[in-house]
Amino acid sequence: MSLDPRLVMSSVIFGLSIGGIYFLLAIGLSLCFGLMRIISLDQLLYYSIGAFVTYSVGVATGQFWLGVAAGAAAGGLASLAVERLIFRRIYARDPTFSMITSFGLLFGGIGIIKFVWGVVPRPVEVPTLAQFDVLGTQIPVYRLIIVGIAVVVYALIWAFLHRTIVGKAIRAAIENVEHVEGLGINVGRLFTLTFVIAGALSGLAGGVYAPLILVDPMMGLEMLAFVFMVVIIGGLGSIKGTAISALIIGQVVSLGSLIYAPAAQMAPFVIMLAILLIRPTGLFGVALTRR
Amino acid sequence: MIELRQLRKRFDHADHDAVGPLDLRVPPGELLALVGTSGSGKSTTLHMINRLVEPSAGSVLIDGIDISGQDPVALRRGIGFVFQAIGLFAHMSVADNIAITPRLLRWPRDEVAARVDGLLELVHLDPAIYRARMPHQLSGGQRQRAAFARALAARPRIMLMDEPFGALDPLTRDELSAEFRTIHEKLGLTSIIVTHDMTEAFLLADRIAVMRAGRLVQIGTARALLADPADEFVRQMVRMPRLRAARLARAMGEPG
Numbered sequence: 450m451s452l453d454p455r456l457v458m459s460s461v462i463f464g465l466s467i468g469g470i471y472f473l474l475a476i477g478l479s480l481c482f483g484l485m486r487i488i489s490l491d492q493l494l495y496y497s498i499g500a501f502v503t504y505s506v507g508v509a510t511g512q513f514w515l516g517v518a519a520g521a522a523a524g525g526l527a528s529l530a531v532e533r534l535i536f537r538r539i540y541a542r543d544p545t546f547s548m549i550t551s552f553g554l555l556f557g558g559i560g561i562i563k564f565v566w567g568v569v570p571r572p573v574e575v576p577t578l579a580q581f582d583v584l585g586t587q588i589p590v591y592r593l594i595i596v597g598i599a600v601v602v603y604a605l606i607w608a609f610l611h612r613t614i615v616g617k618a619i620r621a622a623i624e625n626v627e628h629v630e631g632l633g634i635n636v637g638r639l640f641t642l643t644f645v646i647a648g649a650l651s652g653l654a655g656g657v658y659a660p661l662i663l664v665d666p667m668m669g670l671e672m673l674a675f676v677f678m679v680v681i682i683g684g685l686g687s688i689k690g691t692a693i694s695a696l697i698i699g700q701v702v703s704l705g706s707l708i709y710a711p712a713a714q715m716a717p718f719v720i721m722l723a724i725l726l727i728r729p730t731g732l733f734g735v736a737l738t739r740r
Numbered sequence: 741m742i743e744l745r746q747l748r749k750r751f752d753h754a755d756h757d758a759v760g761p762l763d764l765r766v767p768p769g770e771l772l773a774l775v776g777t778s779g780s781g782k783s784t785t786l787h788m789i790n791r792l793v794e795p796s797a798g799s800v801l802i803d804g805i806d807i808s809g810q811d812p813v814a815l816r817r818g819i820g821f822v823f824q825a826i827g828l829f830a831h832m833s834v835a836d837n838i839a840i841t842p843r844l845l846r847w848p849r850d851e852v853a854a855r856v857d858g859l860l861e862l863v864h865l866d867p868a869i870y871r872a873r874m875p876h877q878l879s880g881g882q883r884q885r886a887a888f889a890r891a892l893a894a895r896p897r898i899m900l901m902d903e904p905f906g907a908l909d910p911l912t913r914d915e916l917s918a919e920f921r922t923i924h925e926k927l928g929l930t931s932i933i934v935t936h937d938m939t940e941a942f943l944l945a946d947r948i949a950v951m952r953a954g955r956l957v958q959i960g961t962a963r964a965l966l967a968d969p970a971d972e973f974v975r976q977m978v979r980m981p982r983l984r985a986a987r988l989a990r991a992m993g994e995p996g
Contacts, residue, residue, distance in 0.1 A: 614836075614839075614840065614843040614844060615844065617829075617831070617832055617836060617840065618840060618844060620829070620831055621829040621831075621832065621840065624829055624830060624831070625827060625829075627792060627823075628823055628827040628829070630792060630816065631790065631792055631816060631821040631823065632816070632821070632840065632841045632890065632891075632893075632894075633813055633814070633815075633816035633817030633818075633819075633841055633894055634813070634840065634841060634844055635813045635844075637813075
């Protein structure tokens with residue numbers, strides 16, 4: 450089979466940008482598991498909220514980036530409320546309990562979104578239609594902006610976890626939460642902060658991705674399987690693993706549909722199974738056990 | 741002063757109490773050893789004093805105040821805790837490990853630095869050499885010294901130690917436990933050390949509390965326990981160091 454190199458190039462860029470979105474969504478899930486041992490599927494809700502708020506603020510003000518910022522803030526606020534009201538009470542329980550709770554939250558939240566915004570999918574205008582030329586292929590600049598945002602977020606999260614004392618405490622708590630608690634460190638506050646960062650990044654992902662899709666209440670569910678795979682392949686609790694895994698799945702989805710479209714939906718699952726057979730904890734993760 | 745009153749713990753799905761009912765008073769300045777076989781509830785008892793484990797019934801009082809009404813985070817800050825598995829954070833330098841609580845409490849930077857150096861000197865690790873070291877670059881004994889320093893960072897008045905010397909070789913173990921005794925006195929701490937090693941308890945502690953099946957069997961000085969053991973279990977426990985010494989003497993005395 451021969452492939453047009455121009456198609457491959459644009460497909461690779463597409464894969465990078467979708468990988469960037471996967472990363473923004475998966476990093477929160479991954480950190481939440483690493484630190485609190487919860488499976489927070491409700492991140493997909495903050496993703497939808499981020500997209501809808503981006504849409505509404507964009508329509509009201511004509512400012513796309515203002516909308517994205519508002520979307521990320523809305524994701525963070527929604528996650529703060531959920532953490533305070535719900536997750537705080539179930540940290541001590543088995544991870545499956547949080548998974549079911551968060552699944553319920555996701556569906557309940559979709560209901561609220563439908564109530565507020567209705568069921569009609571909403572288009573969000575792409576902030577820039579500029580394109581640039583790579584080896585004779587026209588690449589939309591906006592796709593590269595998405596990749597750039599993911600790279601910046603990666604760098605910021607890395608710096609936060611490695612260079613600040615709060616970030617170091619979060620990593621210490623991922624290592625052993627009891628030891629951190631025993632030192633008189635307020636672990637509850639670390640949990641809240643991590644959860645809110647996760648929610649804000651999910652909101653950011655929704656806002657940034659909105660111009661490339663139609664914003665509709667079910668958009669989180671469409672993303673769910675892919676994000677879950679990214680987290681599992683990367684290994685729960687690892688940022689590096691999540692980034693690498695997001696890159697892989699992005700390319701598999703994108704190149705897969707170029708090579709043989711029907712396989713594109715299946716391929717990520719096959720890869721996930723293969724990796725889990727070799728490394729049950731994912732590429733870089735901690736074991737999925739209860740503390 | 742640490743006081744346990746009718747303290748009990750039953751874990752979820754268990755059919756008997758892991759601890760209690762337990763009554764115990766540790767006066768200020770005392771170093772108490774909590775001794776017992778594995779599963780006797782000594783570790784759980786220790787964890788209830790800083791609320792890492794919540795009791796099922798009864799109460800813990802520190803300086804006369806029931807800790808169940810206190811903010812657990814503030815409570816733990818006043819209590820140094822040394823874990824069985826040494827538990828230095830692997831990705832942080834020794835200085836960061838020691839400074840983590842003061843820094844999160846936003847102590848001024850120079851005060852934190854001075855505290856770290858002071859604590860390293862206290863535990864006999866040269867600050868110039870060890871400040872920047874990572875845990876994997878330390879020996880077991882050095883790691884435990886750093887863990888002591890970390891537990892002391894927020895200026896606690898109470899130290900709780902869960903088998904702190906368990907993972908160390910015998911030489912380091914003796915050296916460190918003697919040093920801890922000095923630190924305990926120098927800082928005027930009230931300390932509880934959990935151990936299953938009666939020799940260690942004899943050498944280190946003011947009084948020894950013997951636990952079995954979650955209950956306190958006897959408490960007293962080494963001399964009192966030896967002179968008047970409450971039952972056969974205590975008798976066997978307190979005889980152990982002497983029996984071993986005697987066996988050792990025999991082994992040494994035998995012609996090789």
